[in-house]
Amino acid sequence: MTAPRGPGKRAGITLRDILDAAHGLLKAKGHEGLSMRAIARVLGVAPNALYSHTPSKQALIDELLDDVLAAVPSPTEEDATQALSTMMTSTYDTLLRHGELVPLFLARQGARGRNAWRLGDQMLLLLERAGVDAEAAREAQRVLIVYTIGFAAIAAQSTVEVGATARLQPRDLRQNFMTGLEWLLRGVTGQQ
Amino acid sequence: MTAPRGPGKRAGITLRDILDAAHGLLKAKGHEGLSMRAIARVLGVAPNALYSHTPSKQALIDELLDDVLAAVPSPTEEDATQALSTMMTSTYDTLLRHGELVPLFLARQGARGRNAWRLGDQMLLLLERAGVDAEAAREAQRVLIVYTIGFAAIAAQSTVEVGATARLQPRDLRQNFMTGLEWLLRGVTGQQ
DNA sequence: ACCTGAACACCGTTCAAGT
């Protein structure tokens, strides 16, 4: 609407703007609508302007994923097993609040950013506090992460899916998630 | 190498040829190398020739995924819980034998073809035979499927990943998978 | 029914140049 910028004129775009625009596109048009060119269109810049702020589309997606994980709170419970349960459930809820992103999480397997690291570290600490030795804790960590992201993916899809015979309610799926989580935690901590 | 075909000349391509070419590309160049145009190039036909055999790329991928599941054998054990364990482990192994496909499985969440149906039905039957009532069986089914595909995804990636600090051995991951599977089955069947 | 030629409406990314 304003006069087009020539080369050298700055648009004042930040990485935050790009992430927000990407998130908006994802929510509005799904993961097929997420393209570098579409993001640029939203921000009113040339497509290649984005490359001044991110090296690639994949790097941008990684940033986006880790951004979401920032919302997962650190658990405060005394009991380590209880804290683990809360932590995984919080992660599940946070992922579902950004259902459009979950398929991307799956493809990348849980993101490698700083927030993913923080959560992973906390899991290991809690597992060791629950009496699991270091090596077994790494195994348990993998099991719990896979389970949580995988279940979030099912739940995220069921909110989109329309033709399903028996409509799955988010509440039921969350309960389903927690049931399986309890089984796993019981196994992890060796409680019979 | 031979003289180019004009319009109306048949290449004699079948859906099987297309699926094999797609699989070959996936193995050779990864999932980024899988394009309709690349498949057509391999088969020596025009890109749009593929649309005489499949309605879309997504439909082709779905077919590819279900194709892989055909290799999962039906378990023969007497004990239902044992049969379930075998079935999930066979699925895990089969998925890993086609590691290139696992990310696509995640994106589609386990395929919707006839082989996926067959396996899903068998799971439900075994779960009910193990004393799980119909509704709980559906829950358990979701838990087991998510867990199996999710873990296969981790293992499939670890064979590609090079920069990992502690190299994960396929054997260790398979053992890790089975450990978690036992926890889940113990929970599912209500055994203390 | 199965195939080609040509086209439509896109992609991600790079490179040189402007301020």
Place this chain on the structure above:
DNA sequence: ACCTGAACACCGTTCAAGT
């Protein structure tokens, strides 16, 4: 450092036409 213009090398899919 941040941006544009132009280009490169691609995509999936459709449409009309040929046999």
